[in-house]
Amino acid sequence: MTKTPTAILSSAVDIIETIVKPIMEREQRTAANEETDTGIQNCIDKHSQMMAGLKRKSEDIQSRQRQGKSEDIQSRQRQGKSEDIQSRQRQGKSEDIQNS
Numbered sequence: 001m002t003k004t005p006t007a008i009l010s011s012a013v014d015i016i017e018t019i020v021k022p023i024m025e026r027e028q029r030t031a032a033n034e035e036t037d038t039g040i041q042n043c044i045d046k047h048s049q050m051m052a053g054l055k056r057k058s059e060d061i062q063s064r065q066r067q068g069k070s071e072d073i074q075s076r077q078r079q080g081k082s083e084d085i086q087s088r089q090r091q092g093k094s095e096d097i098q099n100s
Contacts, residue, residue: 003011
């Protein structure tokens, strides 16, 4: 039983497709998965950068708020000292007037 060249080639093609086709499909899926993984990692990296930027901004805002509160407290303390000094001066003048 001899096979014709066409039959031999047809059998060879069938064998190659049976072996190679699944390998090629797996390679394509692997490549697609790698692209997806790369895309996901890029999104994660961008998100991390954005979150780091927001954290820096938040810390900067908190720092400014603390600085503002500190300045406000100092201002109130100065105002209180000024009022206390003025009160003492008025009190002293009142006592001076009463003593005279």
